[in-house]
Amino acid sequence: QSALTQPASVSGSPGQSITISCTGTSGDVGGDKYVSWYQQHPGNAPKLMINDVSIRPSGVSSRFSGSKSGNTASLTISGLQAEDEADYYCCSRTKSGTYVFGTGTKVTVL
Amino acid sequence: QVHLEQSGAEVKKPGASVRVSCKASGYTFSSYNIQWVRQAPGQGLEWMGVIDPSGGHPLYAQRFQGRFTMTTDTSTSTVYMQLSSLISDDTAVYYCIREPIALCYFDYWGQGTLVTVSS
Numbered sequence: 001q002s003a004l005t006q007p008a009s010v011s012g013s014p015g016q017s018i019t020i021s022c023t024g025t026s027g028d029v030g031g032d033k034y035v036s037w038y039q040q041h042p043g044n045a046p047k048l049m050i051n052d053v054s055i056r057p058s059g060v061s062s063r064f065s066g067s068k069s070g071n072t073a074s075l076t077i078s079g080l081q082a083e084d085e086a087d088y089y090c091c092s093r094t095k096s097g098t099y100v101f102g103t104g105t106k107v108t109v110l
Numbered sequence: 111q112v113h114l115e116q117s118g119a120e121v122k123k124p125g126a127s128v129r130v131s132c133k134a135s136g137y138t139f140s141s142y143n144i145q146w147v148r149q150a151p152g153q154g155l156e157w158m159g160v161i162d163p164s165g166g167h168p169l170y171a172q173r174f175q176g177r178f179t180m181t182t183d184t185s186t187s188t189v190y191m192q193l194s195s196l197i198s199d200d201t202a203v204y205y206c207i208r209e210p211i212a213l214c215y216f217d218y219w220g221q222g223t224l225v226t227v228s229s
Contacts (some may be wrong), residue, residue: 038155097159
């Protein structure tokens with residue numbers, strides 16, 4: 001199972017919006033609704049930010065939103081803040097019931 | 111509150127095996143799957159496998175088939191992972207994670223256990 005494809009890095013100025021893409025296949029991302037996103041600050045465990053493509057768990061800022069079109073899922077961060085600087089990973093269940101993560105995206109706040 | 115407490119860092123020689131424990135608390139142990147994910151230094155996340163603590167059949171990533179085993183002890187709400195025939199590329203932080211059964215997302219993560227494989 002190959003990792004889902006994400007851009008290596010995305011940057012933006014405070015207040016701007018950025019979007020991170022996550023491209024897979026019809027056997028994973030395109031197959032069902034089970035795409036989730038995780039934020040990881042250096043030295044910390046990842047944190048769930050989005051589940052089921054676009055559901056925001058309790059406590060996660062409304063500035064984070066998710067969507068999907070075909071085999072590509074996206075995470076948008078609006079009103080970018082310094083604290084958003086981190087690594088972001090997408091994850092999808094596959095048709096065989098296993099899971100696959102994205103390659104990871106480093107978000108830099110300029 | 112939900113907490114997953116993992117065992118401490120390990121240093122192993124190539125060819126050896128390592129066992130990492132993950133003790134769950136703050137929720138009904140049998141109602142959630144436990145997933146294992148690892149992260150090599152400076153690298154991304156890699157899914158390893160999932161186990162249903164209530165007795166379901168474990169599911170392993172194909173690349174770890176045959177040398178990765180997950181077991182549960184319901185009496186202590188603990189899940190164990192064992193990785194055998196270690197090589198230097200197995201050096202990584204290993205995370206246990208809670209997954210609401212059939213909901214396919216990872217909501218609580220352990221603190222991670224660093225396993226170093228070095229001769």
